[in-house]
Structure formats: C-alpha cells, structure tokens
Amino acid sequence: MTDPARATSPGPEAPTDTASAGYTERLARLAGASWKQRLDVQRPYRWNVRRLNLGRVLDLGCGLGRNLAHLDGNGVGIDHNPTSVATAREHGHVAFTPEEFRNSPHARPGAFDSLLMAHVVEHVPHETAVALLREHLPFVRPGGKVVLICPQERGWASDATHVRFVDFTGLAELCGEAGLPVERAYSFPFPRRAGQVFAYNEFVVVARLPDRPR
Incomplete structure (x- = not known):
C-alpha cells in the first residue's frame, strides 16, 4: 500500500530506531505528560483491551508495559528494546527481550490465552510481521485470540520509526x-474517518487460532 502523506512532522530530533534508549525516553515522555495523567487519556483504551477478555496475554512489542498495566499484569511482555524491557520491569511487569523470553519458563506451547501485537506491525516490513506472528503463535493455546492494533493516518504520520501504513486490509x-x-475489525475509539485528524485512532483486528483437530 502507498503510504499516506505525513500529516505531522515528528521533529528533527525524533528517534528513528525503536531499539534505542532514545525511543524508550520518547515513549516515557509522551506517556508521562501531566495533562494526560490529569485527564486519564488511557481510560478508553484500557476499557477496550479489557473488554476483549484476553486471559493470559503474550504482549509482543510491549514497550513500557502500558497494555500489561491495562490488563493488571495478567501476561508477559516481549520487546526488542532492552531499555523498554527494563522500564516495564521497573513498573512491576514480567517482560523480556526476545532471547530472554525463549530461555524463560514462559516459552511453552499453549502457555497463553492470547497474543497481542499493538503498534508493532507498522514498524516492520510485511515479511517481518508475518515471521514474528508465526514464531509466537505456538505459545498461544488452540482457539486463543490474536489482537492486532495499528495507528490510523494521523498517528502513523506522527512517528519517524513507522515504516509502512497498515489498514484493515x-x-x-x-x-x-x-x-x-x-x-x-473495528475503528477505535472513534469512527474510521476520525483517523485523518485524531492521532490516537486505531485499527483493531481480532482473529482466532483454529482449535485442535479432533
């Protein structure tokens, strides 16, 4: 798909590498803005992820652990950014780098009820996203859920580390x-047309692993 025109400029000093400490610092700075704390801007997103009834979650691309917090820590996070993993742990979450996860007792077939990939796919080429998904699906039980979340146009344009625009298709x-x-598949928190102007509108797709053959 052709990338939409950048709606906003991320700024000349914005980090371009999601594995860097600078990227973690940017996430923490954005999340910690005082006005966001006062208004509890995460409330609708917290409600949205909780209502999906995901059970024990494998949060692939967990970042600072925001969705793990939304889920009251009922899951395990993986992120390739070691600084983000360390921050998630400081917040009380169970989180690992990919290599650490593979060597952990959590890396067992069917150990999780669901897989969450929120704001990951837009950061990597399509082939990488497919490989990541296939690599981690065995850790989800048969019949478990897979939830994919991506930003819409305005949000996509706000981050220099986004490499491709991914919609419902x-x-x-x-x-x-x-x-x-x-x-x-649905647009959240507002109808699809809001994604052109509202940076936090998201594409949400819910899929499911096939049950075991009987």
Whole structure:
C-alpha cells in the first residue's frame, strides 16, 4: 500500500530506531505528560483491551508495559528494546527481550490465552510481521485470540520509526498468511474517518487460532 502523506512532522530530533534508549525516553515522555495523567487519556483504551477478555496475554512489542498495566499484569511482555524491557520491569511487569523470553519458563506451547501485537506491525516490513506472528503463535493455546492494533493516518504520520501504513486490509492479509480467521475489525475509539485528524485512532483486528483437530 502507498503510504499516506505525513500529516505531522515528528521533529528533527525524533528517534528513528525503536531499539534505542532514545525511543524508550520518547515513549516515557509522551506517556508521562501531566495533562494526560490529569485527564486519564488511557481510560478508553484500557476499557477496550479489557473488554476483549484476553486471559493470559503474550504482549509482543510491549514497550513500557502500558497494555500489561491495562490488563493488571495478567501476561508477559516481549520487546526488542532492552531499555523498554527494563522500564516495564521497573513498573512491576514480567517482560523480556526476545532471547530472554525463549530461555524463560514462559516459552511453552499453549502457555497463553492470547497474543497481542499493538503498534508493532507498522514498524516492520510485511515479511517481518508475518515471521514474528508465526514464531509466537505456538505459545498461544488452540482457539486463543490474536489482537492486532495499528495507528490510523494521523498517528502513523506522527512517528519517524513507522515504516509502512497498515489498514484493515493489510492486517487481514497478515492474519490470512498466518492462518488466522478474522472475527472482528473495528475503528477505535472513534469512527474510521476520525483517523485523518485524531492521532490516537486505531485499527483493531481480532482473529482466532483454529482449535485442535479432533
């Protein structure tokens, strides 16, 4: 898909590497803005992820652990940024780098009820996203859920580390290549048209792993 025109400029000093300490610092700075804390801007997103009833979650690309916090820590996070992993741990979450996770007792077949990839796919080429999904699906139980979340146009344009724009069609294609039937796709928190101007509007796709053959 052709990338939409950048709606906003991320600024000349914005980090371009999601594995850097600077990227973690940017996430922490944005999340810690005083006005966001006063208004509890995460409240609708917290409600959204909780209502999906994800059970024990494998949060792939967990960042600072925001979604783990939304889920009251009921899960394990993985992130390739060691500084972000350390920050998530400081917040009381169970989080690992990919290598650490593979060597952990959590890396067991079917150990999780669901897989969450929130704001990950837009950071990597399509082939990498497919590989990540396939690599981690065995850790989810048969019949478990897979939730993919990506920013819409305004949000995509706000981050220099975003490499491609992914909409409902792109997420459905990703699920199809991984053998995951899509159960639901919706725009959140506002209707799709809001994504052109509201940086925090998201594409949400819910798919499910097939049950074991009987």
